[in-house]
Amino acid sequence: MRGLFFGLFGPNAPLPLHLTEYVLDRQRNAKDSTFIAFADIFHHRMLSLFYRAWADAQPTVQLDRPAEDRFRLYMGALVGLSTPGLGDRDALPDQYKQFFAGRLLAQARNADGLRSMVEHFFGIPVRIVEFVTEWMRLPASAHLRLGGAGEVASMGRTAVMGS
Incomplete structure (x- = not known):
């Protein structure tokens, strides 16, 4: 599963825009998605922390963890x-x-x-x-x-x- 709303690449991301262009160019033209796969390791961790922060503030999420x-x-x-x-x-x-x-x-x-x-x-x-x-x-x-x-x-x- 890939979250496209939150990550290291894009115009509002923490990495410089030229890296986003480089990664997209490698994926489109060379069919090389290794850098994206490597970045997904960090995406997973960031999304996990994002979910935990969201879940701590939602009373309905906590019902299954008494x-x-x-x-x-x-x-x-x-x-x-x-x-x-x-x-x-x-x-x-x-x-x-x-x-x-x-x-x-x-x-x-x-x-x-x-x-x-x-x-x-x-x-x-x-x-x-x-x-x-x-x-x-x-x-x-x-x-x-x-x-x-x-x-x-x-x-x-x-x-x-x-x-």
């Missing part, structure tokens, strides 16, 4: 799976956590995102009803008193409005 899959490691680090000991901690498979990393890490979480994750995981249609209100009774120990010793009133964190 031991070297850095993309999965990077996505796992985003959802708390940066080392092998952190995997398989709960019933949700790690693959789903990595698949939904964009939804899980989004600052704005919404019902549509939750619905799509649950539908995809269970494979059934899901409907979410938002803003269903319900009153909760709080025990007296959970009530905040203003001016109490050591208590800091911060609405939504340590203080609850209502009785």
Whole structure:
């Protein structure tokens, strides 16, 4: 196989243009392709390195090499799976956590995102009803008193409005 887009010969190649002309002349007129065959040794190495550089940046190429899959490691680090000991901690498979990393890490979480994750995981249609209100009774120990010793009133964190 010969790659014609990348190599030592041509107008944009590293070798001088007169060598390209010499090689093409020898191949056309003398049917001598020994210099091209010799250069193909280096082409092969350059194309191999080019492919490796390309493959390192492509997550789909790394799927068939799970031991070297850095993309999965990077996505796992985003959802708390940066080392092998952190995997398989709960019933949700790690693959789903990595698949939904964009939804899980989004600052704005919404019902549509939750619905799509649950539908995809269970494979059934899901409907979410938002803003269903319900009153909760709080025990007296959970009530905040203003001016109490050591208590800091911060609405939504340590203080609850209502009785």
